[in-house]
Amino acid sequence: MRRGIPLAITFLIGLFMLVDFFVPHYRVSDLAGEMKQWGTIVIAASILLGVGNLIRVHFHKIRRRRDGWQYSITTLLIMAVMFAFGGPWGTIQEGSAFNWMFLNMQVPLQSTMFSLLAFFIASAAYRAFRLRSAESGLLLTAAIIVMLGRVPLGQLLTRALPEQATLPWLTETIMAYPNMAAFRGILMGAALGVMAMGLRVILGIERSYLGGEK
Amino acid sequence: MKLCLSLVVLLLLVSAAAPAADDAETVDPLMSDVEGAVQAPVDSIPPAPPSDLAARDHIENTDAGDKIALSWSLSPDDGAGAGDVIGYLVLRHPSPDAPGDTVAVVGAGSGRCLDEAVEPGTAYYYTVASLDGANASEPVLAGPVAGRTNLWQPARTSVFVLMIVFFALVMIFTRLAERGAALFIRRIPGLNAIEEAVGRATEMGRPVLYVPGIGEIDNIMTIASLTILSHVAKITAKYETPLIVPTARAVVMSAAEEVVKEAYAEAGRPDAYNPDNIRYLSDAQFAFAAAVNGIMLREKPAANLYMGAFWAESLLLAETGFEAGAIQVAGTAMVSQLPFFVTACDFTLMGEELYAASAYLSREPKLMGSLKGSDWMKMVTIILMGAGVILNLMGATGIVNWFQTQ
Numbered sequence: 001m002r003r004g005i006p007l008a009i010t011f012l013i014g015l016f017m018l019v020d021f022f023v024p025h026y027r028v029s030d031l032a033g034e035m036k037q038w039g040t041i042v043i044a045a046s047i048l049l050g051v052g053n054l055i056r057v058h059f060h061k062i063r064r065r066r067d068g069w070q071y072s073i074t075t076l077l078i079m080a081v082m083f084a085f086g087g088p089w090g091t092i093q094e095g096s097a098f099n100w101m102f103l104n105m106q107v108p109l110q111s112t113m114f115s116l117l118a119f120f121i122a123s124a125a126y127r128a129f130r131l132r133s134a135e136s137g138l139l140l141t142a143a144i145i146v147m148l149g150r151v152p153l154g155q156l157l158t159r160a161l162p163e164q165a166t167l168p169w170l171t172e173t174i175m176a177y178p179n180m181a182a183f184r185g186i187l188m189g190a191a192l193g194v195m196a197m198g199l200r201v202i203l204g205i206e207r208s209y210l211g212g213e214k
Numbered sequence: 215m216k217l218c219l220s221l222v223v224l225l226l227l228v229s230a231a232a233p234a235a236d237d238a239e240t241v242d243p244l245m246s247d248v249e250g251a252v253q254a255p256v257d258s259i260p261p262a263p264p265s266d267l268a269a270r271d272h273i274e275n276t277d278a279g280d281k282i283a284l285s286w287s288l289s290p291d292d293g294a295g296a297g298d299v300i301g302y303l304v305l306r307h308p309s310p311d312a313p314g315d316t317v318a319v320v321g322a323g324s325g326r327c328l329d330e331a332v333e334p335g336t337a338y339y340y341t342v343a344s345l346d347g348a349n350a351s352e353p354v355l356a357g358p359v360a361g362r363t364n365l366w367q368p369a370r371t372s373v374f375v376l377m378i379v380f381f382a383l384v385m386i387f388t389r390l391a392e393r394g395a396a397l398f399i400r401r402i403p404g405l406n407a408i409e410e411a412v413g414r415a416t417e418m419g420r421p422v423l424y425v426p427g428i429g430e431i432d433n434i435m436t437i438a439s440l441t442i443l444s445h446v447a448k449i450t451a452k453y454e455t456p457l458i459v460p461t462a463r464a465v466v467m468s469a470a471e472e473v474v475k476e477a478y479a480e481a482g483r484p485d486a487y488n489p490d491n492i493r494y495l496s497d498a499q500f501a502f503a504a505a506v507n508g509i510m511l512r513e514k515p516a517a518n519l520y521m522g523a524f525w526a527e528s529l530l531l532a533e534t535g536f537e538a539g540a541i542q543v544a545g546t547a548m549v550s551q552l553p554f555f556v557t558a559c560d561f562t563l564m565g566e567e568l569y570a571a572s573a574y575l576s577r578e579p580k581l582m583g584s585l586k587g588s589d590w591m592k593m594v595t596i597i598l599m600g601a602g603v604i605l606n607l608m609g610a611t612g613i614v615n616w617f618q619t620q
Contacts, residue, residue: 021367024276025363026363047497050463057493113504113530120533125557127558187549187565190547194547197438200581209437209444
């Protein structure tokens, strides 16, 4: 019974969404749109659960003086400051303190994290392109061609050759045929996997996402 | 000299009189709707009319029966012939002889129009006339046609048929599995590695980190990830190894709490469940990545499992995990992130393998049946693709057109 009601709701809503895909009648589409909005509202309201979890986890960490408990104080303090300014004076209004802190603290920090990706890509590429076997040799060759073919230097190096031997042409060929074939193969497999997973969820065969098999 | 002067005056008079004569010409009333008609070349010969006018009920995803789609073949004078067609005037009539309301003036070179203001269920007639700068052709007529609220999207019939075939295959193999038939499932090294990774963490006395991606709970990859989490939690409960689950979405955190708690209970170790290990970090992508990296460096998990939907943070996480020396297993259907995981992780589940995980790990007959059904559907898809390529090369485009969806 504990699992029965969620499984019944999943079955009915899942089936209805499937019907919505094939039946274009506006009443069906409108109801489906309404249901999607309910989902959005539930997800938005759930942020309270997240905040509760954040406070509890960091509070316990500070109380038990676990490794890095000082960071937890910072986290809770900044959250309190953002909440204190965002509550009474608004969040996204231009000129508000919350907006200023978001634009001048969080956004630059996120940009910094994102820019670190360039260094991580370099170190990952260094490992990936090491020549260890025939397959890795193939990968290395393809990578060199594609990387050079995407910059003006590649064009410059092979401009005296016939078009089919130039690096930009080889790059386009690698990207359009072997790369695209693999890409689509994975996508098609994943699409079938999604359908199988969806069917298992709708029919209640797959129920471990609800917290257990029983 | 006098003769030359007279000739010049005469020419000037003639040139001045010519526009006056044009101004006096009666402009077709149909032209009154055509913007820029005066700029077009002016003659007294109407352009050739369009042909093959077809009017049909327009079916769209939110179909209220209030749209009718029109299509026609261009006038021979549109871009060719006299080349003076500047557009088409589309009129809607309640009956073939009644005067019509203007629906649209469509520019030259286009043979399509959508009437978005029809009364559902009312029959209409449509006329389309081609226009040059001053004249309109004989209108061509189509109808009657009425807009209807449809109960079926014909452009998706192929999807429906293949879905039924797929569902039938899944049901057949599920039934076979339930009857005890031995179903061969290919080995997926990444899934076998999960238990090894947890075992290694246990030996080292360090925790296991499970990242369920940053997708919302409505993302099917997140659902697949939660099913894998359930299996992982049972193993960690058995081995008494701490399991840390950082999440980027509050609903996912809530679901993960439930999944892990139940898994520990099913494994007979409810006391080992630590709610502080299921953590909501941040909805912001890179704040989440920074926080998970912090966990990797401070709490030093020996096994990192990344399963679910990942975007640009994938490499930030996997590279940090690699640097921290953890054994790493990743799984995602995000094709653009797969190369990063393949590079930085020890094992990677690609695309469908993520969805196959719960069946593969549990070996439950019902789940195995769906896995086998998926494999057979792949075979059907490959056969259809091959047939489509051959038929298309032979000029039979019907099968390819049938598969085109809206």
